[in-house]
Amino acid sequence: MDTDHTSPGSNQFVTLAVIGCGQRGKAYSKYALSSPHRCKVIAIAEPRPNTRKNFATLHKVDDTLVFSTWEDLLAASAETINTIGKRLADAVIIAVQDHQHAEVTAAFAQQGYHILCEKPMATSIHDCLQMENAIREAGVIFGMGHVMRYSPYSKEITQIVRSGTLGELINVVQVEPVGHYHFAHSYVRGNWSSQSHSSFALMTKCCHDIDLICNWFSPATPVKISSFGSLKHFRKSAKPYAAGDATRCLDCPVEKDCPYSAKRIYLDPLAQGNTGWPASTIVDGIPDLENVTEALKNGPYGLCVYESANDVCDNQVVNIQFSNGCTASFTMVAFTSAICDRQTRLHFSHGEIIGDMINYTVNDFRKRTSKVHHPTNEGGGHGGGDTGLIRSFVDAVGTKDQFLLGTDINDVLKSHLTVFAAEASRNQGKVIDCISFEDEARAAYTSSQA
Structure with missing residues (x-):
């Protein structure tokens, strides 16, 4: 059972519909099994028959609320809204393929569902802006699958950053060691191997790294960004x-x-x-x-990894300058034994933090102390981030309080635009002005809607 303390007033029971019952849909919905007093999965949509059957059985979903497509679930919901004035569930977990996120989010937001969407937000700037508009117009709670924000490890580090005990945060260095066979599975042979079918690797794999870096420097925002990378080996x-x-x-x-x-x-x-x-x-x-x-x-x-039709980068670096003059660098690389255990260094005016997503060391220059911290992993993927996110989402929906997620649609869009700007830098071979990049993106979107 979930033993973590919930936020005051957050015990309202929440019903969930899961759209996409694969790896990520399963990861988020585990919380409904471990904390049945908090939430329950009462409807699902999944095209694969065996996956759909197994998921429905695990969560004891009534046969009348098991659908093969999200469109069927949406239609059934529309019918109940029209007949009895009530949605099928309080919220939806959207864990379909990346390129479908915008369409599915807009459709269910329009019906008034609170939404937890797996990362990335979408695979094009246009779709990200469409999602932003849909969420704002609907006025619903929105959670993003940036699970790294929600692990005990990241939350402790974020608390130190906010406390100012080590002075001002000046520089962050983060490495995402994807893992040699993980990269081969997901980004050479798998669903995220092709930009045309999904998106570029920095977006599909590392958007929550950029989001976390932006969160640490907030309220400062990215102003300049550069990036280099290539598909070096898997060809x-x-x-x-x-x-x-x-x-x-x-x-x-x-x-x-x-x-x-x-x-x-x-x-x-x-x-x-x-x-x-x-x-x-x-x-x-x-x-x-x-x-x-x-x-x-x-x-x-x-397929042989050297015969596959992949085209995404297997190594990439990103450099960011923030509005307060501080800087960050990020590296994504496929060729590692570590599997997604980020290596992080945060440099402050009066100290530093060195971590590996499992433990972190705080060096305080003023006190001349060095202390290793061992955050408790409460279970679940991403160092407990999966559990932390879904619990925060249920809290937010139960209290109708977006603040409990620690982010909102504006933050989510901002960090995604930073990722798009980084890829523009890589493709164009120049430093990108982030403010101008966003202004031009919004202008293009507005023009497309006219």
Whole structure:
């Protein structure tokens, strides 16, 4: 059971509809199982039949509220609103593919649902601005899947930043070590491998890193940004000569020596009893030897990483100057043994914080002290950030108080525009003025609506 203290007056029971019952939909909805006195999943929409059935069974969702598409759920909701004046649920968790976020968010916001949307906000500036308008017009609670804000680790560091005990925050250095096989799974073979089908890697993987950095420096805002990056390794020119004409790992003569072997990533852990990520994401339902092998023989997850149709950066750096003269640098790199355990250094006028998402050390120059802190991981992904976010969202919906999320649609849009500006810098080879970039983006959107 959830033992964390909730905010005063936040015990109103909240009903949830989950749209997209994959990895992220499952991660957020676990809170309804651990804290049934706080919330319950009462409706779902999911196109994959086995995934839909398993999710509905787990949450005991009535058959009449199980839908194969979000459009069907929306239509059923519209019918209940028209007939009895009531929505199917209080809030929706939107965990569909990134390019669908804007359309689904706008549709359910219009019906008055409070919304928790998985990151990123959307895959184009136009869609982000459309979402902003939809949320503002509806006046609903909006949560963004920037889970890193909500882990005990990040919350403790943020509290130190806000307290001023180490003086003014002057510089942040953050590294996102994606992980060699994680990158191969998600950004070479997977759903986020193609800019045209999803978006660029800095957006799909690192938008919450940029958001966290912006949050630490707030109320200062980004004014200038530059970025460099490339797809350096995961391309055909890097394919081992000994692999010959093989295009799939199961047929490759050098598969055993390849760190990106699909057999090594999916089948070997499965043989050890691991039916969770990543094998669970490549099949519909519970992974087993038969269906995972079939997926590797015929689907994208069995392709050689050097023969895949990926086009997103596997390494990228970003430099940001803020309105108060302070600076930050961020690095995203695929080639690491660490899997998403960010390495962070925060430099203050009177101290520093050095952390790895598990522990952090505070060096106080004035007191001449150094202390290691070990935040409690309460369970859930992203160091407890998944749990922290959904709990904060339920609190906010239960009290109708956006403040409990610690952010709002304006903050979310601002950090996303910063990511778009960084990618514009990488593509154009120049420093981008963030203020002008936002002004031009808003002008273009307004023009498109005329």
